[in-house]
Amino acid sequence: MRTFVLALLPAAALALLMWLMAAHRVLPGDWPAWPFDPARMNLQQILLAFGLMPRGAIALVAGVALGLSGALLQAVLRNPVADPTTLGISGGAQLGLVIATILAPGLLEHGRWPVALTGAGLAAGLVMAIGARRAFAPVTMVIAGMMVAMTASAIATAITLARGEYLLSLVIWNGGSLVQQDWSGVRILALVLAVCGIAAALLARPLRVLSLGAAGAQGLGMNVAAVRFAAVVVAVVLAAAVSAELGLIGFVGLAAPALARTLGARTMGQVLAMAPLIGALTLSICDGVVMTLAGATGEMFPTGALTGLIGGPLLIWLLPRLRGSTPPGTEAGEGPGARLARPGRVLAGLGASIIALIVVLVWIGRIPGGWAVLDWDSFRAFLPLRLPRLVAAGAAGALLALAGAVLQRLTANPLASPEVLGVSGGASMGYAITLYLFTAPGQGVLSIGTMLGGALALGLVANYARRRDMPAERVLLAGVAVSAMAAALLSAIMATGSTQSWQVLAWLSGSSSKVGPAQAATLAGLAGVMLAAVWLARRWLQVLPLGGEVAAGVGLPLIRARLALIGLAGVATGAATVLVGPLSFVGLMAPHLARRIGLARAQDHVLGAALIGAILMIAADFGARMAGFPYELPLGLFASLLGAPWLIWLMMRMRR
Template sequence: MTSLSRPGQSAAARGFGHAGLALLGLALLLAMLLWQGVLRHPWPTAEAWLAPLSSQPSLDGLLLWWTQLPRAFAGVLVGACLGVSGAIMQLITRNPLVSPDLLGITAGAQLGVILGMLLPGVLGLPLVFVGGLLAALFTFLMAGGWNTSPLRLTLAGVAVAQTFAALIALFLSLNDQAAMVVSLWNTGSLQQLGWGAMHPALYLLPLIALALLVLMRPMNLVVLGDGQMRSLGLSPAWLKGLSIALGSLLAALAIHLAGPLGFIGLITPNLLRFAFAVVRPSRLIPLCAIWGALLTVLADALVAAVEPWFQLPLGVLSAVLGSLAILLLLRYGRRAPVAAVTASMPGENRAMRLPLWSFVALAVLICLALLVAGTAQGESGVWSFWQRVWSGEPMAMTLLDLRLPRLLVDMAAGALLATAGMLLQAVTRNPLAGPEILGVSQMAALVVLLALIFMPELAVAWRFPLAWLGAGLALVIVIGLNLRHGLEPLRVTLTGFAISGVVLAVVSLLMAQFTSNIAQALIWMVGSSYGRTWSDLQAMLPWLVIGLALCAATTRWMDLLQLGDGVAGSLGLSVPSRRVLLIVLASALIAAAVAVVGPVAFIGLLVPHGVRLLGFHRARQRLLAAPLLGATLLASADLLGRVLLAPLDIPLGIAMAAIGAPLFLLLLSRVYFSDKRS
């Protein structure tokens, strides 16, 4: 099994057998349950303990039996479900960094929660389960099936999660009340009002435990590989499909009770492997149930301990701990086989050989056509509208002032993000690097959102430097943590996933605490150019002009970096300093776009590939083609969002996700992957 741990080499493992680990975990769990359920509060009276038998229970009895004890036992159920779910998924995928979040299960379950609000007659848990299961299966399907590589699975999970997030943002932006409920749910909590929410788990868990008991022996064969499983008469596809269904059901039960707490499913199996050398699935899965419950109750105890001074939601804590766990595993875990990505794509040698200046002329014409037709969209005729503008008709001039700057802002943002994506792919030599995959756009948007909430009088004037600060911070984290590993694509992608997880958790916390403009905050974190004016365009232009000019001065660096650090250094290029300068420049371009339209996804990831497929490989050629293609694509997405559900105006980021996610998944199916040992 592909693992980042050191099985068999732990000092702690020599002191504990599997039975000892189970007893230790149970003892600690019972102690925490006693403290969390009873001792943290004044000792209940005899009358309180007998409250279920009383026709008129006291207030202390109600608090004990309908608040304190349900919360404690919910922690056990949630932790056990997530621990076992994470163990199953990591075993089946042979990827120790898989979790419900990474497979898109959490986003699918969240979509199920929203559907449950829209369909009040339907039970919530089945929708949560179906949403999570469909997300997991879709992730595997888009990643290439059960034999997918860890990198391909990670990227497909990120793309599916972003697609679901865009759909969720669209639903919530139309309903402030639902947005508030989902935002509170996103923060995660074990708080229960009675035992009713746990009834489905009590019915289903014995059946799931029986199914796992039957599957325990076949799961021991998973570590041997698919070929050995087939030779022993076991169908890998059936085993993996059933395991994913059980893992998704366990995750759905936990999410239904407590919201998204994905860190338990990630940390628990790795803790047992790394610290206690537990590798055998038949031992790992039961231990994950015990230690997952313990970790969840411990996390809830930490939340309760800081509650008098700071309201720390359990979901936010889980996102932070999960992200730290990913970074620690990447930093200190044994270097495992990773999926390498080539800098080319299948069929690139057969790419279109369109003359550069022909493409430039065609792209400029398309942009002009989008401006002319988009400004007149919805009017009786394009020609008649522009005649009214020429004659100075007030209504036509008003529409011009509303629509033309918005389209120009779209084009400027598309050009900035596309160019930034080209720079990032040159710096990392990773054709799957992009502002959204690395978490750069999300961090920049979060910093601006914090300023809008806490310093609204300064946010507008300082939005560009603030966005630059966020983008630069994310890039420093990603590059700094992975430079010693040669910026391996899987590690870089997982680092970006960890950053995005923290950002989403903080955004959920902000929306739950500051409820006045929750829909606007949702739309901002997806990306929108609605209401952008000439002043926004004027603020972006210096960044665009100066940024492209500086990029023109770095084309030789980018060409040399594509040859590798050794070759570039032998040709006289100071690789470390040039890489830093390119990172700073890329972060500035991302910041300029995010500060105005928010973290619009997929542009910086897709456009560099589109440029290469058009036959442009030299940096100077790509620098001319990428901004034009990015401008065309983003303006087209905005027009699509305006027309598709008119008069509803779909936010730019959601419309771009509708275009970009299918294209990215198609790209993912075409990019060459090869497993190799570093």
């Protein structure tokens, strides 16, 4: 406890100092007197009394709420990396509010927090349902939560991009802005916190008993399901209330309990008491940094983006502390599939289907009067416009699927994909960094930067996991942490309103409308080169799923093989990400479909996955153009809407 106090006092002093510096810039002297009366105050006094003061107060209240929410979730699930962000609760609240704001504003007449609570509750229920089928294994719970959060974010982004009039405000709000205009938000959050704080105090003793384990708690006569449900409900209400008032504030609920335990908290009561205080100071310090940077540079970005940048490294740091990981080999996914005796016929059929699909989709389309089939002259006129984008979409889908198949064989885990292993996140960071390093970078420079970012991210994740001898599921979770950092970085960039932010936003939409013949040919050629490389590495891909010891025993150059396959997957993902954007789930779906139709050998599996990925992305490109005619929906995000049901279905089928 002494360590806690010694650390708490300097942190509190730092938070107060940064707030006073911001207040002094707004109003050097003559502060307003209580009670605040706008009629007797000048503009600077109003800004201080109704802007900066409630902002400082709501940072404390929201930090307490998130710290308590994270502590409850970690206690009830016995999971040191559980919090509203990693379990998808905040993402569900975000999606609910975006849908209500754009599609059903009438739902907001009684306030935002009931809508946020509904979205957060549905997301939490889905994650808990997936976790219950795996006995709430920590790694499975967090992977499920982060994937639900990524899916919710993709849907919310697609809806936001479709309504330009809400674009900038929703981008800033989704980033987690603490800007206030009055004290109403503080009052609402304080009321919710008071009620939930009483509930948490009543749950402290049952949670202490539950810390013995579900079997032990049941042996003492506890209703484990009821206690678990009550704790999750309190945590969801706290997180939803914060999301309703401030937007997406990430990872404070993860950091606060972890720091509390690091500073000496041992009992359940100590964690529940210390985590809210640490959460309040963490969010206050982050907001103070944002206000200090705003004063120095004249730019403002949401505080939630800064907490997100902190959360990724923190999650990676906590990974070695995870317990209860699923034993190797138990992630059976969909179970064994059929094995084709003559896969060549199926592969030839898939190739012919791609050609037929391209011809048909070039020939048909929508006009203001409805659907139409082009005549021969119109077909020839539209062919140079439609063919390159269809070829590029197909090549991008093939590259993503190829990367997903390689990663699933490399990690022996059916949930591995470029989106999950952080490859897409690293490619996103490479794209953003390239925009800032070069003045008006061309497509070639952006492609190289994106590919390098993807390969570097996957290399860092794999090296981190290898040095700590982590099982495959831990590798996935490290990749999810990289994706979280990338999402926070992109959120911070977009919220600045700079030229680069609009370029990032346009790229996130994943449109193929500007693809020309040269880019389409380049992507198609790269896909061919990657497939040839996979063919040369087919023996590696056949042996690696059997485990490192078996691979080394048959003479496989293990380190060189892994590095080569990591580089191949990173380059393939980076090249496709330039066109599609960072999220599509094609890399997850296509390898599974290939395996289910009986393509078992490594070379057949990867080639079949690439062909299926091409079909999926060509169909997504057509759907993105036609679903919102005459406006075009985002290509990558439209593909993610196809992939989300598949992901949820796949995880629900997994059993312990």
